[in-house]
Amino acid sequence: xxxxxxxxxxxxxxxGSLSADQRHxxxxxxxxxxxxSEEAALWKKLSLLPVDQPGPAxxxxxxxxxxxxxxxxxNHPADERHWRKRVSAWNWNVFHWLRSPVxxxxxxxxxxxxxxxxxxxxxxxxxxxxxxxxxxxxxxSMKQLVVLSxxxxxxxxxxxxxxxxxTREQQLDPQVLSALLHTLRYDASVDVRLAALDALSRHGRxxxxxxxxxxxxxxxxxxxVQVALIDxxxxxxxxxxxxRLQELExxxxxxxxxxxxxxxxxxxxx
Amino acid sequence: MTLAPDEDLMLQVRDGAGETLxxxxxxxxxxxxxxxSKLTGDPTLSEDLVQEVFLRILKYRQSYRPGTxxxxxxxxxxxxxxxDHFRKFPRERTFEPEMLPPVIPTDSAQEQQEVELLxxxxxxxxxxxxxxxxxxxxxxxxxxxxASLLGCELNTVRTRIHRALQELxxxxxxxxxxxxxxxxxxxxxxxxxxxxxxx
Numbered sequence: 001x002x003x004x005x006x007x008x009x010x011x012x013x014x015x016g017s018l019s020a021d022q023r024h025x026x027x028x029x030x031x032x033x034x035x036x037s038e039e040a041a042l043w044k045k046l047s048l049l050p051v052d053q054p055g056p057a058x059x060x061x062x063x064x065x066x067x068x069x070x071x072x073x074x075n076h077p078a079d080e081r082h083w084r085k086r087v088s089a090w091n092w093n094v095f096h097w098l099r100s101p102v103x104x105x106x107x108x109x110x111x112x113x114x115x116x117x118x119x120x121x122x123x124x125x126x127x128x129x130x131x132x133x134x135x136x137x138x139x140x141s142m143k144q145l146v147v148l149s150x151x152x153x154x155x156x157x158x159x160x161x162x163x164x165x166x167t168r169e170q171q172l173d174p175q176v177l178s179a180l181l182h183t184l185r186y187d188a189s190v191d192v193r194l195a196a197l198d199a200l201s202r203h204g205r206x207x208x209x210x211x212x213x214x215x216x217x218x219x220x221x222x223x224x225v226q227v228a229l230i231d232x233x234x235x236x237x238x239x240x241x242x243x244r245l246q247e248l249e250x251x252x253x254x255x256x257x258x259x260x261x262x263x264x265x266x267x268x269x270x
Numbered sequence: 271m272t273l274a275p276d277e278d279l280m281l282q283v284r285d286g287a288g289e290t291l292x293x294x295x296x297x298x299x300x301x302x303x304x305x306x307s308k309l310t311g312d313p314t315l316s317e318d319l320v321q322e323v324f325l326r327i328l329k330y331r332q333s334y335r336p337g338t339x340x341x342x343x344x345x346x347x348x349x350x351x352x353x354d355h356f357r358k359f360p361r362e363r364t365f366e367p368e369m370l371p372p373v374i375p376t377d378s379a380q381e382q383q384e385v386e387l388l389x390x391x392x393x394x395x396x397x398x399x400x401x402x403x404x405x406x407x408x409x410x411x412x413x414x415x416x417a418s419l420l421g422c423e424l425n426t427v428r429t430r431i432h433r434a435l436q437e438l439x440x441x442x443x444x445x446x447x448x449x450x451x452x453x454x455x456x457x458x459x460x461x462x463x464x465x466x467x468x469x
Contacts, residue, residue, distance in 0.1 A: 011413065011431040015406070039435045042442060046407045048385050049392070054303040054317050061321055062295050069328050070288050142325060168318075 006036050014043050060158055061150070068145035143169060144176045151179050156189040163195040167202065177203060181212040190222045197228055204236060214238070217248060223255040230258070234265045242269050276340035284331045294340075295324055301409055302348055308404055309352070311393065322351045342415040345405065349419065387449065391441035399434035406431060 006029060012018050013026050030037040143165065150162025163183065166176060183196040197216075203209045217229045226248075233241045248254070249262045276297065282290045299320055306316035326347050334343060392400060402420075405411045411419070417427045 006432070008425070008428055010435070011406075011428040014431075015413065035439070039432075039439050042388070042439055043407070043435060045384065045388055046392075046403070048381070049308075049389055049408075050385070051300065052304050052307045052313065052316075054299055054320065055313070058299060058303075058317055058320065059295070061317075062292070062299070062324060065321060065325055066288060066291060066328075069325075139325070139329060142329070 064149045065146045068149040144173050159192045167199045223258050226258045227261050230261050230265050280340050284334050323348050387445045394441045402430050403434050
């Protein structure tokens, strides 16, 4: 047996699906051919590769997604089974009518019209499929439901995960944006608030988001968040940025590092 | 007690028992995560893609037909999720050997070193070769299932597996030689200290 013939047999041998005769022939070849036997040995060694483990938050994320999905589905007013019944009753009536002489004439005309329409459509350029677009938008709204669900979790890491998820979408629902603004304002964890600020800054052109972020400057007591907000204001260069910084500077007991940052930002603005 | 087959669980999910998906998640999250992490080398992206697969299962559960092997069905979704992801966010750079942590020649057990070399040799394979080895060796898909997944003939699957193995062997040899050279260099520069062992 030559090595070329092995090409066909080796994969089956490795998966243990060769007949006894073929297996003996192949094993005899492996004993003589160092290259082929090394390949077989490497195949066996592949099982020694370590199994990577997903992170501990993975299960919680799945649960949040599932709950959001189930909650979303139970909000639908029409029950699926009910719909199926209605559709099948409708089908029966329609077929009954189609079998009558008037129906036969009508569907012949309809078929002709469909043929002409399809011919014209197929000859021209294809428009993007509306089904695909609908599925895509459904998927996007599912992801946003997941974000909303995660942002309400007890654990800070789950909420952080929710904020991270929101950054994966280009467009966010107003509902998700206000949930993020709520997080920026009221979340107990500084990390989560910082992440929310980062996520929101991508949508800073929307007036509601812009105003929400600027308003939080007076509210937040954490120096880390305050510094991040000052930097963002500097980046945006709003007309009233200087005024807002002035207001912040007058806050009693302002952290010295933040005060220094305000000074620096003011000098940059001028 | 015997475990319910995946196919039965998926039919329950299809017929409205969404909670049952949790059992399938527990069975498949680690194999799927490994499929993605060994293909992309990116654990964060791999976790995202695993979530995406289960989201898609929920969305398209009505398309699951009785009698379809669940394993083959879920890997079809998994492949599509990855293809769609990279279509949406094209990679700035492909997985290159330099991105891997370097293999430092040590006095550790030979097997450990071989595993590290093998890991690197696998990562050096072109993606389609790495994928086919992952599918048949780690995900335990049958060749017929891989053929239908990749849309090719059964014999093509066999040929591709063999070619992937040949290249893996070539990479493994080159890496092993490189490591031996490094070891020799290290031994030349630093004189061995008698009785000293790293703890």
